[in-house]
Amino acid sequence: MNILLKSAKIVDSDNKALHLKKRDILIKNGFIERIAANIAPEGKSKIIDIKNLHVSKGWFDSSVSFGEPGYEERETIANGLYTAAKSGFTDIVLNPNSSPVPDSSSDIVFLKNAAKKHLTGLYPLGTLTSLAGGEHLAELYDMKNAGAVGFYDYKSPIANSNLLKIALQYSQNFRGLIYSFPLDSKIAGKGVVNEGHTSTKLGLKGIPALSEELQIARDLSILEYAGGSLHIPTISTIGSVKLIAQAKKKGMDVTCSVAIHNLWFTDEVLEEFDANFKVMPPLRTKSDNRALIKGLKDGTIDFVTTDHTPVDIEEKRVEFDNASYGTVGLESAFGILNKLFDMETTIALLTRGRKRFKVPSPLLGQGALANLTLFEPDTEKMFQPTDLLSTSKNCVFVGSKVKGVVYGSIKGEKVII
Amino acid sequence: MSELSVRHLLGIKYLNEADIELIFETADNFKEVINRPIKKVPSLRDITIANIFFESSTRTKLSFELAEKRLSADVINFSASQSSVKKGETLIDTVNNILSMKVDMVVMRHPNPGAGIFLSKHVEAAIINAGDGAHEHPTQALLDSYSIREKLGDVAGKKVVIVGDILHSRVALSNIFALKLQGAQVKVCGPGTLLPKYIESLGVEVETDLRTALDWCDVANMLRIQKERLDISYFPTTREYTQQFGVNKALLDDLDKEIVIMHPGPINRGVEITSDVADSKQSIILNQVENGVAIRMAVMYLLASKIK
Numbered sequence: 015m016n017i018l019l020k021s022a023k024i025v026d027s028d029n030k031a032l033h034l035k036k037r038d039i040l041i042k043n044g045f046i047e048r049i050a051a052n053i054a055p056e057g058k059s060k061i062i063d064i065k066n067l068h069v070s071k072g073w074f075d076s077s078v079s080f081g082e083p084g085y086e087e088r089e090t091i092a093n094g095l096y097t098a099a100k101s102g103f104t105d106i107v108l109n110p111n112s113s114p115v116p117d118s119s120s121d122i123v124f125l126k127n128a129a130k131k132h133l134t135g136l137y138p139l140g141t142l143t144s145l146a147g148g149e150h151l152a153e154l155y156d157m158k159n160a161g162a163v164g165f166y167d168y169k170s171p172i173a174n175s176n177l178l179k180i181a182l183q184y185s186q187n188f189r190g191l192i193y194s195f196p197l198d199s200k201i202a203g204k205g206v207v208n209e210g211h212t213s214t215k216l217g218l219k220g221i222p223a224l225s226e227e228l229q230i231a232r233d234l235s236i237l238e239y240a241g242g243s244l245h246i247p248t249i250s251t252i253g254s255v256k257l258i259a260q261a262k263k264k265g266m267d268v269t270c271s272v273a274i275h276n277l278w279f280t281d282e283v284l285e286e287f288d289a290n291f292k293v294m295p296p297l298r299t300k301s302d303n304r305a306l307i308k309g310l311k312d313g314t315i316d317f318v319t320t321d322h323t324p325v326d327i328e329e330k331r332v333e334f335d336n337a338s339y340g341t342v343g344l345e346s347a348f349g350i351l352n353k354l355f356d357m358e359t360t361i362a363l364l365t366r367g368r369k370r371f372k373v374p375s376p377l378l379g380q381g382a383l384a385n386l387t388l389f390e391p392d393t394e395k396m397f398q399p400t401d402l403l404s405t406s407k408n409c410v411f412v413g414s415k416v417k418g419v420v421y422g423s424i425k426g427e428k429v430i431i
Numbered sequence: 432m433s434e435l436s437v438r439h440l441l442g443i444k445y446l447n448e449a450d451i452e453l454i455f456e457t458a459d460n461f462k463e464v465i466n467r468p469i470k471k472v473p474s475l476r477d478i479t480i481a482n483i484f485f486e487s488s489t490r491t492k493l494s495f496e497l498a499e500k501r502l503s504a505d506v507i508n509f510s511a512s513q514s515s516v517k518k519g520e521t522l523i524d525t526v527n528n529i530l531s532m533k534v535d536m537v538v539m540r541h542p543n544p545g546a547g548i549f550l551s552k553h554v555e556a557a558i559i560n561a562g563d564g565a566h567e568h569p570t571q572a573l574l575d576s577y578s579i580r581e582k583l584g585d586v587a588g589k590k591v592v593i594v595g596d597i598l599h600s601r602v603a604l605s606n607i608f609a610l611k612l613q614g615a616q617v618k619v620c621g622p623g624t625l626l627p628k629y630i631e632s633l634g635v636e637v638e639t640d641l642r643t644a645l646d647w648c649d650v651a652n653m654l655r656i657q658k659e660r661l662d663i664s665y666f667p668t669t670r671e672y673t674q675q676f677g678v679n680k681a682l683l684d685d686l687d688k689e690i691v692i693m694h695p696g697p698i699n700r701g702v703e704i705t706s707d708v709a710d711s712k713q714s715i716i717l718n719q720v721e722n723g724v725a726i727r728m729a730v731m732y733l734l735a736s737k738i739k
Contacts, residue, residue, distance in 0.1 A: 215604075215633060217563070287549055331523065334549065
């Protein structure tokens, strides 16, 4: 089948000739056949002709959780990948946030197989340690060969410094990517929100910025000693941005990400004790927001992520202390980023990061496999519960003003709009 | 007709000055009532109140229950340890089960901050927070301010120091909000480990030397050291705590003026304050307890009038 995009404005700053030009794009057998000012439909074609249509390379998210296997009530792989595709994401890295956790090659194969028929590519992470127990290294090499793109005990800080040292040393010959969640759990104690004015006022136990920065400082020292590739997911403080910037100046092999909600909200939204705002790392302050946005713009922070974490209502509609952490974010990602940044920066952010995980990077040009996101960047609206496609509806952005609409995505011969 | 600006009493920070004044005026009337030979009034005769305590309490529960009975309300009591709640029933279900027996008002103590606020968004009844984790304990703060007013004539302009474990204390937090709202000056004093790092953002000053704090203040509110609540060691021994933050008679007598001593109870005699201080003329600890009943009657009376 042919797919013909009519009069689509191309947003691709890597391609100066086509960037911000309106073109017709013909996709034949999953490949971009022609890009031209006017292409007449030929044979049996699906014609996509939407007012103010924009097109970019397919978007990428480095931190997504679903639930299957084990937590299908939160999200299944099928509906999760559909949600991703409809929200513009054509490739995602899947967190090992399931039960059982993926700690062997057969678990990785299961995930890859479950995702096969779907538009959005699923790139799973394996756990760093068996059962994510934090003690014995899992079979990292075997999982890597099965398709794991990194190793992560999901949101469990590596308490044992020597374990991180060994993981970084062991993974070097097969170029494994090691994750370390930035939290010193002793300093964080029983904290559930950012430590600051709001936590003091609300009597909620605080997680000091210190707990994140201390762990990152430790991790960077270990990385400097041991070598290897380190990824620090979802940083949230000014101090963390500074630490990463220093490490990058030294040429260390470290990347980090930030969650969109940590750019958008501060802990002041917690006044009503709404457990939907309970996220890890916690929402912090205005100055943290600003430093994170700046870090993202200047490249200190490598990727922006939704840190999409479906949590069913039973785990959210409880006392704040007892609620689970996390928010879904795929559906609102573009609308929020497009409010925070100009459209070109937004698209640049959403297409950045595949290389780190060795996920094939798409091209928007003749002859390339189609890997495209379709959107329009101008409509302003309030993000509604009905905009959520996820099985779980825990979304911090409901009620936020967003800008732009995502129509969907195309990969090869698959179209979801 | 004067009425409260709120439907629930979830915390002092949700009240305004006029609310506090109204509660105090109403409490004045009830204080007169409870000192009569017949201490009961029919004000809440058709109101049913559930006291739901997810955390153990003796005096607060007694005080509420007495206040309810003096107002002729129908009273039911529900005590649940956290463990039974963990068996599966959610807070909303527990409370809705009780409410379906036609209950109008809930007095709740709960170990989690914000539990009352959470509940108020999901159930119909009027909620009185009788302590939610380290968040608020509004009736305690009201009775404390009321007792200061009774003793010193006014709260505005008075200097109050709160001494002890500020980090884990809902009493401290509610007192800070109440005292600031009424125009008092507030300092907190205690070991650095038990002072929240950002406490000054609430408009209070930190003083880590007890003697300096006592020299400054008109009122010292001595909080209980709740050893059972401290999950790690914030100071080496209670003996050493007492050496630095305990008040004894010699210390009081050495001050230039006579300050008022308060304590929310139960007292660890010899830890926060010595017996001779607790039993001295300067102590208004038992007045606080008596005023607690009047204040709770006032709060329930005023909230019930909003139900009708």
